[in-house]
Amino acid sequence: GAVVSQHPSRVICKSGTSVKIECRSLDFQATTMFWYRQFPKQSLMLMATSNEGSKATYEQGVEKDKFLINHASLTLSTLTVASAHPEDSSFYICSAEFSRGSNYGYTFGSGTRLTVV
Amino acid sequence: GQSLEQPSEVTAVEGAIVQINCTYQTSGFYGLSWYQQHDGGAPTFLSYNGLDGLEETGRFSSFLSRSDSYGYLLLQELQMKDSASYFCAAPNTGFQKLVFGTGTRLLVSP
Numbered sequence: 001g002a003v004v005s006q007h008p009s010r011v012i013c014k015s016g017t018s019v020k021i022e023c024r025s026l027d028f029q030a031t032t033m034f035w036y037r038q039f040p041k042q043s044l045m046l047m048a049t050s051n052e053g054s055k056a057t058y059e060q061g062v063e064k065d066k067f068l069i070n071h072a073s074l075t076l077s078t079l080t081v082a083s084a085h086p087e088d089s090s091f092y093i094c095s096a097e098f099s100r101g102s103n104y105g106y107t108f109g110s111g112t113r114l115t116v117v
Numbered sequence: 118g119q120s121l122e123q124p125s126e127v128t129a130v131e132g133a134i135v136q137i138n139c140t141y142q143t144s145g146f147y148g149l150s151w152y153q154q155h156d157g158g159a160p161t162f163l164s165y166n167g168l169d170g171l172e173e174t175g176r177f178s179s180f181l182s183r184s185d186s187y188g189y190l191l192l193q194e195l196q197m198k199d200s201a202s203y204f205c206a207a208p209n210t211g212f213q214k215l216v217f218g219t220g221t222r223l224l225v226s227p
Contacts, residue, residue, distance in 0.1 A: 043219050108159040
């Protein structure tokens with residue numbers, strides 16, 4: 001249980017184009033989703049927290065106009081990298097909180113490898 | 118703010134025992150989790166310590182000392198497949214987000 005499906009798993013795009021990444025909670029309602037970015041051999045850095053029906057909260061230093069987050073339903077959050085550039089190439093991972101009985105935790109999508117050429 | 122520090126790399130041989138440390142500084146503390154991540158994959162949950170002491174889950178154990186702001190992950194009977202990155206993580210005050218440690222890359226050799 002508590003599965004998050006993330007798509008696409010891998011995308012290559014040209015510089016200047018926009019890329020949308022989707023995360024869906026399959027068997028639970030995710031009122032809050034987290035978006036992380038991970039550069040090679042580094043840790044996961046939180047970019048933003050999205051809450052269903054409200055504006056996302058961005059971490060310091062993350063450009064909200066470049067990384068557009070939409071959490072329109074309890075099962076879907078999207079991250080759009082607007083006008084992507086090579087420095088945006090990274091591994092993007094979503095995560096959601098879940099609570100089921102006595103179990104509580106965070107579950108992760110499988111990640112999206114973005115390469116901007 | 119929060120910071121969780123880990124050694125960058127640890128090496129060991131198959132069958133050995135290895136300990137990965139995590140020291141943290143947080144404004145509030147709500148427990149320490151451990152995650153494993155293979156290259157190109159998503160983090161997978163390994164263990165959680167909400168209270169001081171040792172939690173054992175098969176070959177993996179995790180320890181927490183809140184008075185020392187310190188925890189560790191213990192991996193026993195190492196296997197080649199254990200080669201991965203390991204992260205400690207803690208939620209911030211109010212459980213608004215999960216913050217990850219700097220990460221430790223474990224290399225298991227034959």
